[in-house]
Structures are given as structure tokens and as C-alpha cells.
Amino acid sequence: MIPYERQKKILSIIEEKELVKIDELQKIFDGVSVSTLRRDLKELEKNRKIESFSGGAFKKISTIGEIPISTKNTLESEKKEKIARMASELIVDGDTIYLDSGSTCTMILKYIIFIYCLKKISKILF
Numbered sequence: 001m002i003p004y005e006r007q008k009k010i011l012s013i014i015e016e017k018e019l020v021k022i023d024e025l026q027k028i029f030d031g032v033s034v035s036t037l038r039r040d041l042k043e044l045e046k047n048r049k050i051e052s053f054s055g056g057a058f059k060k061i062s063t064i065g066e067i068p069i070s071t072k073n074t075l076e077s078e079k080k081e082k083i084a085r086m087a088s089e090l091i092v093d094g095d096t097i098y099l100d101s102g103s104t105c106t107m108i109l110k111y112i113i114f115i116y117c118l119k120k121i122s123k124i125l126f
Helices: 003-017 022-028 034-046 069-074 077-090 103-125
Strands: 019-021 050-053 056-059
Touching (some): 003 019
Antiparallel strands (some): 050 056
């Protein structure tokens, strides 16, 4: 398959799914190297068709816009969860903290609420 055809198919996949990882593309394009797929993504990004990130690409929303939060929540979610768990363990009673509206901060907030609820429940039980 020539690059133009492959890039056209990649673009249609991203249009449909909004987000695609390089390993998914490698399964779809059997026999095409990761390097070739990365070059295809870079070319599509250069032509302002998509936005690429380490490990994949997502649908370009606008020329000015930011990645949608729903997409951000799925990107690097395991790393974000680890950061959130570690950060929430550093917080002690009486601390004042500020959390931004980012996807990692949202996950930190979930851990803080979880820990707070556990403390309340353990006080009731014991």
C-alpha cells in the first residue's frame, strides 16, 4: 500500500475512533513497521489533519483548540493513576491544596475523596 492510501485509511480510522494508538495501527496494517506508521502520523500532523502524541494520534478538533478532556482522561491513564495515588498519600489532615482542572488533578481528587471516605468509615466502625 502506498503512503497516500495508508494515510487516508489512518485518517478515516481516527475520524471514526477519535484516538488511535500506534500498536492498534500496527495490527491493522500488517507488515508495516512502526517507523513507517510514525512517519505517516507525522505527515498527517504536518498537513494539520491530526494531532500526534507519543504512541499514537487523535482527531484534530480545531486549529486553536485543546485536546478534549474525555481524550485526555484516556491518555497515559496508568501513569496518571500512579501520580494521583502517590500525590494523595502526601496530603495530611490540615493541609491546604490547590488542584487545577487537568485530567491528572481530577484523578488526584478522586483519590483524596476515597481516602477521606475511608477515614470517616473507619472512625464509625472502630
